Structure formats: C-alpha cells, structure tokens
Amino acid sequence: MTTIAFIGLGNMGNPMAANLVKAGHKVIGVDLIPENLALAKEHGLAIAEDGQSAVKEAEIVITMLPAGKHVLSVYAEIAPWAPKGALFIDSSTIDVESARKAHAIAGENGLLSIDAPVSGGTGGAAAGTLTFMAGGSKEAFARAEPVLQPMAGRIVHCGGDGAGQAAKICNNMILGISMIGVAEAFVLGEKLGLSHQALFDVASTSSGQCWSLTSYCPVPGPVPASPANRDYKPGFAAALMLKDLKLSQEAAQAAGAATPLGAEAAQLYALFNAQGGGAADFSGIINFLRGSNG
DSSP, X not given: OOEEEEXXXXXXXXXXHHHHHXXXXXXXXXXXXXXXXXXXXXXXXXXXXXXXXXXXXXXXXXXXXXXXXXXXXHHHHHGGGSOTTOEEEEOSOXXXXXXXXXXXXXXXXXXXXXXXXXESHHHHHHHTOEEEEEEEOHHHHHHHHHHHGGGEEEEEEEESTTHHHHHHHHHHHHHHHHXXXXXXXXXXXXXXXOOHHHHHHHHTTSTTOOHHHHTTXXXXXXXXXXXXXXXXXOSXXXXXXXXXXXXXXXXXXXXXXXXXXXXXXXXXXXXHIIIIITTXXXXXXXXXXXXXXX
C-alpha cells in the first residue's frame, strides 16, 4: 500500500482517486469544493484540511488542476512540506513552460516529478482506461508507472520534462481538427440527403475513418456511447477543447511551427464557446456548424 496525496478532486480527479483506493492505496484528498470532498469520502478517500497536511507523509503526490498558474501555486505551497524523495505527478493539462517550472520547483525541494496529462475523458477516468502521456526522468517514470496503472489503459513515456504536456496538446489539436472535419461531413451529408447511418457505414470502414467518427460520432445513432445520444452532455466539454487548442497555438507560436488547421479549429471553438456552447460536449460543435447550438 502506498500513501498518495491527491489534490484536485473534480470530474476527472475524483474517479481517478477512487481507482487508486480500489487498488489498495491510502489516498488523502484535497479540494476547495465541499461537494467534491463529500463524493471523495464516499469513494474511500481520507480528507485533509489543506495541501500541506496532505503531503507530509505522502510517498506520491498527484495534482489535477485547471491551469498552469494553479499547478505552480500549489507546488510552491506544498513541495517544502513533502518528504525528500517523494514523487510528484501532475496530471493537469497545462502549458509546457509551466510544466517545466513545476519540475524545477520539485527538483529544488529534493523531489522527483513527472508531468502526466491524460486522454480519455470522464468515462476513461471512471473505467481506469486513461492514456497517460508522461514527461520526466527515467527514474521518475519508473516509480510513477505502477502508481498510474490502476487509472490507465496505456502509459507512454514521451521524454524529458514537459514532454507529456507537449504530446497532450499535439494529440488534442488533432482531435479538435478531426472532430470539426467529421462534423462538417455529416452536415454536408444531411444537405445531400444522406442518412447518418449510411455516411457512418462508409466513412468508418474507409479512408475517412478516425476516432472522432468511430468512437465519438457527433450525430445520434451510429455510436450509442457518444455524447450525441445524450444531448451532448460532456464527455469532454467544448470549453476544455478550446483551452487545449489555445495551448497548442501558444506552443506553436513559441516553437515557430505552422499549424493553420489548428489555428482555424481554435477560432471555431472560440466562436462556439462565445455563442453558449462551452458547457456542451466538444462534439456539439456540429450544431454550431449547422447554424445553431441546438
């Protein structure tokens, strides 16, 4: 049994922490929202008053927070209180520069660290099938891998500090672009008189095949598990997709990379969010492309 402090028990963090409890670990939870803490108690977590008290005896510290500024603030607060040699795992999706700064804070306090953002959404978090993209030293990754296993379907060591975040924003740029492409095809198909099922049956078994189509089809019917069958309840909210696309464009600008489709996807999701679509699943952008948020 490993003692794990888990900071950030929202829609992703709570089920992730619950899977760690099921695996036999002692998990100490921290969150600012009382409802999240109540649910965490139901999942078997112990609850700490604050981050500093949570990490005092923790061998592993996992954070799942909204943005880079939150991660850096929490790391600065708790790192001096953690036992020397403890491992910090940040599973937030943040910018690469902030991830590298978080590694630096950990190192300055005698701690190992990896950045390990995830893909798979709330369903993957609950099922323990998330993909973890890890950045950090080989030593830190070797210690992290068995801890991540109860939450994971796949764990990939992507490289050094910040490499996990780099892989995540590249992956989600692909996802945002491909979802728009799939949605546009279904809107066009509707105008041309194609049924949703007919287009799905063709594209899902030919060169149009992609995850946005076969696992997350943006129209009701062909993929029963997709949010389109639940009035686009997320899932992965459009506001979070916009956040990730913005991160990809910030990274592209810093690296001098040309990503015109990524830039266009970011603009379209910004418009979708501005028109009230931010709380819907990101596949709900099909309604925006039809001229309505549904």
